[in-house]
Amino acid sequence: MRFAGVKTGHKARSFMFIRSLYEGLLQLVYPLLCEACQRPLLGQEKVLCLECNLLLPQTHYHHIAENATAQKLAGRIHFDHATSFAYFTKDGLLQHLLHRMKYDFRKEIGNYLGTQFAVALKQTAWIGDITALVPVPLHQRKQRLRGGNQSLWIAEGMSSVLQLPVLPHTLRRIKHTKSQTKMLSREQRLENIKDAFAVPEPAMLEGQHILLVDDVLTTGATLEACALTLEKAGGIRISIATIGLAGS
Ligand SMILES: [Zn+2]
Numbered sequence: 001m002r003f004a005g006v007k008t009g010h011k012a013r014s015f016m017f018i019r020s021l022y023e024g025l026l027q028l029v030y031p032l033l034c035e036a037c038q039r040p041l042l043g044q045e046k047v048l049c050l051e052c053n054l055l056l057p058q059t060h061y062h063h064i065a066e067n068a069t070a071q072k073l074a075g076r077i078h079f080d081h082a083t084s085f086a087y088f089t090k091d092g093l094l095q096h097l098l099h100r101m102k103y104d105f106r107k108e109i110g111n112y113l114g115t116q117f118a119v120a121l122k123q124t125a126w127i128g129d130i131t132a133l134v135p136v137p138l139h140q141r142k143q144r145l146r147g148g149n150q151s152l153w154i155a156e157g158m159s160s161v162l163q164l165p166v167l168p169h170t171l172r173r174i175k176h177t178k179s180q181t182k183m184l185s186r187e188q189r190l191e192n193i194k195d196a197f198a199v200p201e202p203a204m205l206e207g208q209h210i211l212l213v214d215d216v217l218t219t220g221a222t223l224e225a226c227a228l229t230l231e232k233a234g235g236i237r238i239s240i241a242t243i244g245l246a247g248s
Pocket of ligand 1: 037038048049050053
């Protein structure tokens with residue numbers, strides 16, 4: 001058995017070597033390009049080159065309790081902390097990245113943004129109190145159309161840095177809703193999305209402090225409906241993290 005183990009280890013090392021060689025050659029022939037400036041990525045760079053990474057308009061809200069994300073949700077739901085990673089502006093870098101992720105099914109962009117966000121969040125003391133990450137779910141039909149759930153991709157990236165479990169099935173989207181158009185008032189938006197979510201096994205959440213993860217905070221109606229559903233499960237605390245914060 002010991003011999004077999006050594007043999008397997010050798011095979012695994014050979015495989016890793018061949019794979020990294022293959023990836024290196026692939027990068028020479030078809031270099032991965034920076035999503036912003038289109039220059040070939042170097043070494044450990046992912047999605048954005050180092051220079052473009054520095055251009056992400058980070059909010060640094062995680063250091064400020066009374067930030068614009070928290071203010072947007074205050075009085076609507078109960079939460080401990082609420083923060084967004086970067087400003088989402090029309091034709092801005094973050095909008096470009098989130099569009100690529102959503103419409104080209106680029107999971108690695110979600111993972112990348114999640115890891116970047118988590119590295120920033122690690123600077124705070126409060127993140128140590130979080131016990132699990134809960135991505136905002138999509139209805140199954142929409143998830144099929146989108147090739148996956150983008151909030152889950154973000155949460156998975158965060159999880160790799162924060163070493164926290166992701167609970168993708170804790171909160172379920174049970175109702176397919178029309179898109180949250182700006183034509184609707186706040187009450188109409190909430191009415192549109194009310195009862196869209198459910199927590200099938202509330203006991204699983206008992207005593208947890210969950211971080212609810214979404215891509216962009218626009219009107220906040222989706223997060224509001226999610227948090228209200230989670231609150232009903234009882235015995236939990238909620239904090240909120242979105243990658244982008246839109247102006248309106
Ligand atoms: Zn670049």
